Amino acid sequence: xxxxxxxxxxxxxxxxxxxxxxxxxxxxxxxxxxxxxxxxxxxxxxxxxxxxxxxxxxxxxxxxxxxxxxxxxxxxxxxxxxxxxxxxxxxxxxxxxxxxxxxxxxxxxxxxxxxxxxxxxxxxxxxxxxxxxxxxxxxxxxxxxxxxxxxxxxxxxxxxxxxxxxxxxxxxxxxxxxxxxxxxxx
Numbered sequence: 001x002x003x004x005x006x007x008x009x010x011x012x013x014x015x016x017x018x019x020x021x022x023x024x025x026x027x028x029x030x031x032x033x034x035x036x037x038x039x040x041x042x043x044x045x046x047x048x049x050x051x052x053x054x055x056x057x058x059x060x061x062x063x064x065x066x067x068x069x070x071x072x073x074x075x076x077x078x079x080x081x082x083x084x085x086x087x088x089x090x091x092x093x094x095x096x097x098x099x100x101x102x103x104x105x106x107x108x109x110x111x112x113x114x115x116x117x118x119x120x121x122x123x124x125x126x127x128x129x130x131x132x133x134x135x136x137x138x139x140x141x142x143x144x145x146x147x148x149x150x151x152x153x154x155x156x157x158x159x160x161x162x163x164x165x166x167x168x169x170x171x172x173x174x175x176x177x178x179x180x181x182x183x184x185x186x
Contacts, residue, residue: 005110006136007060007120007129010052011153015142018150019123024064028145047141047171053077057115060106060129062122063089070094083109085125103128126153130161135182138163144174159185 012029013019020026059077061069063086069076075096082097083106091099100106103125110118120129129135130153163180170176 005057005115005118007118007134008052008056009120009126009129009135009138009153010049010141011121011126011139012141012143013152014145014147014150016146016148017152017154018147019153020064020151021147022150024068024151026068028147029143047175047177048139048169049076052139053080053119056080056117056119058083058110058113059119059121060085060110060125061120062086062125065122065125066097080119081113081115085122103132107134123151123153127155127157130154131157133185135161137166137179137181139177139179141175141177144176161185 011019014028021028053076058081060083063084066082066084066086066089084097084099085103085106086099087101089097089099093099098109100109120126120135126135162183162185164183166179166181168176168178
């Protein structure tokens with residue numbers, strides 16, 4: 001780890017491991033059958049997300065993830081510092097976020113701020129944190145749909161990332177959520 005913080009991941013994904021379609025579309029994740037997603041069971045809820053966010057000090061996400069979240073009527077991270085990795089967003093363009101031009105710059109800022117637990121979101125950003133050995137735990141919520149292709153946070157890594165199963169929960173509608181602790185690499 002870099003210093004004082006641990007990184008945590010909380011992702012929704014298809015059963016085949018994709019977090020978004022190649023064009024960034026998420027309707028399969030959020031929209032029910034008419035949008036090409038899983039059947040809407042009417043249950044709703046946040047599937048543990050609010051509890052997860054209450055336990056973090058700050059977020060680091062990629063530009064694409066930020067652009068999905070930015071226009072939402074209800075900002076899901078109220079009161080949490082948001083750090084966005086982007087070479088194209090204007091610094092100061094959104095007072096809710098701090099823009100960093102590089103992964104290293106974001107790490108230095110998060111470390112210097114003294115955060116203890118940081119939520120990492122977005123495929124490329126999660127992959128960078130995994131490759132750097134900075135992720136402490138992963139919560140993966142698999143939605144019962146296969147989309148065939150798309151964006152994944154998992155790809156080539158410098159070494160295997162050993163995981164220890166912490167818990168698995170199932171929800172009405174078929175979502176299966178598994179949490180893993182990342183073990184030290186041998």
